[in-house]
Amino acid sequence: MPDNKPTAPSRRSDTTRAAILHAARERFAADGYERATIRTIARDAGIDPSMVMRYYGSKEGLFAAAVAVDLKLPDLGPLPRDEVGSALVTHFLAMWEDNEVLTALLRVGATNQAGAERMQGIFQEQLLPVARQACPDPEQVPVRAALTATQLLGMALTRYVLRLPPAVALSRQEIVAWLAPTVQRYLTAPNP
Numbered sequence: 001m002p003d004n005k006p007t008a009p010s011r012r013s014d015t016t017r018a019a020i021l022h023a024a025r026e027r028f029a030a031d032g033y034e035r036a037t038i039r040t041i042a043r044d045a046g047i048d049p050s051m052v053m054r055y056y057g058s059k060e061g062l063f064a065a066a067v068a069v070d071l072k073l074p075d076l077g078p079l080p081r082d083e084v085g086s087a088l089v090t091h092f093l094a095m096w097e098d099n100e101v102l103t104a105l106l107r108v109g110a111t112n113q114a115g116a117e118r119m120q121g122i123f124q125e126q127l128l129p130v131a132r133q134a135c136p137d138p139e140q141v142p143v144r145a146a147l148t149a150t151q152l153l154g155m156a157l158t159r160y161v162l163r164l165p166p167a168v169a170l171s172r173q174e175i176v177a178w179l180a181p182t183v184q185r186y187l188t189a190p191n192p
Contacts, residue, residue, distance in 0.1 A: 013055075019045040020052055024066040029104035033063060033112035060114055067105040067118055071095060071126045076133040084134045085184025089176050092152045096160055103160045106153065110161075123149060134187040147186040151179050 023044035027036040038059055042049040056062035074091050076084045096102055105122075108115030123145065131145035132138065155175060158167040170178075 016045075016047060016051060017055055019047065020055060020062070021066050024062050025101055025104050028063065028066060028108055029100065033059075033108045033115055038062070063108070063114055064118060067101055067108070067115075069099075069101055069105060069122055071122065073126055073130045076130055081134065081188055082184065084187055085182070086176055086180040088130070088148070088183055088187075089152070089179045090172070092156070093172050093175060096156050102156070106156055106161055110157070131187060136188060137191060140191060144186050148183050151182055151186070155179060 020041065023041045024036070027041050027044060030036075031040075036059075038052050039049050041062070042052050045052075052062060056065055072091075072095070074087050076087065079087055105115060105118060109119040110116075127145050127149060128141060131141050131148060135141045135144050155167065158164045159170075159175075
C-alpha cells in the first residue's frame with residue numbers, strides 16, 4: 001500500500017533548493033550572469049519566482065549559492081617539494097572534468113563583475129593558502145599564486161569553455177607533462 005503521508009517541509013525545501021540551484025547553474029552557464037533572470041530560472045526549476053527570492057534573496061545571492069565551489073585542494077605540506085606542480089595540475093584537471101559549476105563560474109567570471117568577484121574570493125580563500133605551503137618567500141605568495149592561476153585557468157578556458165580542438169585533444173597526462181613544470185616553477189623557484 002502506498003505511503004500517503006505528506007512530505008516533510010524540510011525535504012520539500014531541500015528538493016526545491018536543489019531544483020533552483022540546478023536550474024541556476026544551467027542558466028548562468030548558458031546565458032551568462034547578465035542575461036539570466038530569476039523568472040527564467042524559476043520557470044526552468046518549475047517553481048514560482050517568489051520561491052527563488054525566498055530562498056536566495058536576490059540574483060546575486062542565487063549566483064553565489066549556485067557557484068559555491070570547494071576546490072578541495074591537496075595539502076602540499078607532506079609532498080616532496082618537486083611534486084607540487086604535478087599534484088596541483090592533476091587535481092585541477094580532475095576538478096574541472098567532474099564539475100560543471102567550475103565551467104559556469106569561469107564563463108560568468110570572464111564576462112561579469114559578480115562572477116569575477118566570486119573567482120577572486122575563491123582565489124583568496126582557497127588558492128593562496130595552498131601556495132603558502134610551497135612558496136619559499138611568504139611575501140611572494142600572492143604573485144606566485146596568481147601566476148599559477150594563469151596556467152590553470154588558461155587551460156580551463158581553452159579546454160572546457162572555448163573548447164579549442166588541440167586543447168581538448170590533449171590527454172590528462174599530456175597536460176600534466178606540459179603544465180606541471182611551469183606551475184612548479186611559479187610556486188617553488190627562486191625569485192627571478
